[in-house]
Amino acid sequence: MTTEQKQLVTATVPVLREHGVLLTTHFYNRMFTHNPELKHVFNMGNQQNGKQQTALAMAVLAYAEHIDNPAVLMPVVDSIGHKHTSLDIRPEHYAIVGKHLLASISEVLGDAATPELLEAWAVAYQQLAAIMTGHEQHLYTKQVSKNAGWTGWKPFIVKQKIKESSEITSFYLYPADGGDVADFLPGQYISLRLFLPELNLLQPRQYSISCAPNGKYYRISVKREAGASHPDGLISNRLHDHIQEGDVVELSAPAGTFTLHENTSRPKVFISGGVGQTPLMAMLEELTAKQTDTAITWVHGCRNEAVHAFKDRLTQLADSYSNLNHHIFYDQPEIQAQYTGWVDLSKIKAAVLQADADYYICGPAPFIAKHYGFLVENGVDTASIHFEEFGPASLQLNN
Template sequence: MTTEQKQLVTATVPVLREHGVLLTTHFYQRMFTHNPELKHVFNMGNQQNGKQQTALAMAVLAYAEHIENPAVLMPVVNSIGHKHTSLDIRPEHYAIVGKHLLASIAEVLGDAATPELLDAWAAAYQQLAAIMSGHEQHLYAAQVSKNAGWTGWKPFLVKQKIKESAEITSFYLYPADGGAVADFVPGQYISLRLFLPELNLLQPRQYSISCAPNGAYYRISVKRETGASHPDGMISNRLHHHIGEGDVVELSAPAGTFTLNKNTARPKVFISGGVGQTPLMAMLEALLNKQVVTPITWVHGCRSEAVHAFKDRLHELAGAYSHLNHHIFYDQPEIPTKHTGRVDLSEIKTTVLQPDADYYICGPAPFISKHYGFLVENGVDTTAIHFEEFGPASLQLNN
């Protein structure tokens, strides 16, 4: 890109701050109108609830703000790249997206979209596409270099379907060809794809792997969405109501950057809300399997005992491992309990705040923001706090 082109892109930052979601909403509508086959690739639930439009608007704004030095965005590029490889995004998809993004800029900005501005954004997009697709090719290569690794979609057999609570059910997924499963890092997710008759579409969804690596299967633990009549809950509910033992589903290879720190000697504090505990269960089991005696603090919150998945498993582990300390908060406890209400780290401050600990938070965005803020206010370095927000990213707490 020329200096003049970078200046033109930078000049659009105020517009993107104010009207970014308007632009991305127009873009998605345009793209799905002209390329409806991409509806099989994108999560249409996130289209309906507006999360994807917001996430893209934030990403475009961040890129424009850092056009002089896009290398600072590599952590974000890496995270998005993992999501893209889990959805089998390929270079040809970038060409389609670029065409519709540039057309949307012209259509939304009208006369303000001068030929020079459109040329600048075309160059900027080509630069971004080259960065993204190049990084994703490295991720694809890393996947296939693993034992039993693959790219794209692979059939898996549901061998066990186990109810973990009133709302959450676990699915044990084995390769349909009877082979081994590719290894993964605790905290990663897989994409699962099903055909939805209601939409006449294939639809992918990401689910955290909720067990430690074992060489035989992946386990996902899925929450049933009560009353969900829109695409956001359709895959989860279809798994609960229509997919049983013996059925086949399609999976992409494990991906994700919210992973367990390999330095297992540091104390670990896991903080989760609701189904957000699933990636943390994989981390917890992996740590305990290593038999490394490091302090582990488990903090979890949900409505009641009835919806508390892995409750018995946690008590079993806590009884077997003296270095595992756990605190459970119930909004509506069925019997008197030590912690009532939402998770409040100030109640267990002396237990949670530990020197040199790694903190892992997973749950809804407000849950993450609340506990991230508490930790920072109490002197925890932001580099020690790791979090994952389910769905398209909307939090930028580490910036």
């Protein structure tokens, strides 16, 4: 890009800050009108709730703000790249997206979208697409280099369907070809694709793998969402209500950057809310299976005992691993609880604040923001705090 083109892109930052979601909403409407086949690729639930439009607006803004040095965005590029490979996004998709994004800039900005500005954004987008497709090709290559690795969509059989609580059910997924499963890092997710009759679409959803790597199967633990038409629950509720043992589903290879760090000498503190414990459970099973003597603190919150998934599993792991301490909060306890109310780290400050600990937080965005804030306020280095927000990213806490 020329210096003048970078200046033109940078000049659009105030507009993107104020009207970014308007632009991305127009973009998605335009793209799905002209390329309806992409509705099978994108999560239409996130279109309904507006999360995808907001996430894209934030990404476009961040790119414009750092157009002089896009390398600083590599952690974001890595995270998005993992999400894209889990959805089988390929270089040809970038050409379609670029076409509609540039047209949307022209249509939304009107007379302000001069030929020079559009050309600057065209060059900027080509640069971004080259960065993304290059990184994603690297990720695809890593996938197929693994034993039993693959790219794209692969059939798996639901061999077990086990109810973990009144809301959460686990699905044990084995390759339909009878082979091994590719290894993964504890904390990663898989994409699962089903046909939704109510939308007449194939739809993908990401689910954390809730077990440690074992070479035989993946386990996902899925929460039923209230309301049959809840956009976030179209796939989840169909899994609960229609998918039975013996049925076949399609999966993409494990992906994700929220993973257990290999350094087992540092204490680990896991903080979760509701179904947010699923990636942390994979990490916990991995650590306890290795009997590393790593100090582990498990903090979890949910409504009550009835919805508390993996309660017995946690007790089992604590009995077999002496260096595991757990603190459970029920905000609507039906019987006496260990702690009553929402998760409050100040109540267990001595247990949580440990020298040189690694912290892993997973749950809804407000849950993450609250506990991240508590840790930072109490002197924890942000580099030691790792978090995963389910769905398109809206938190920017490590910036």
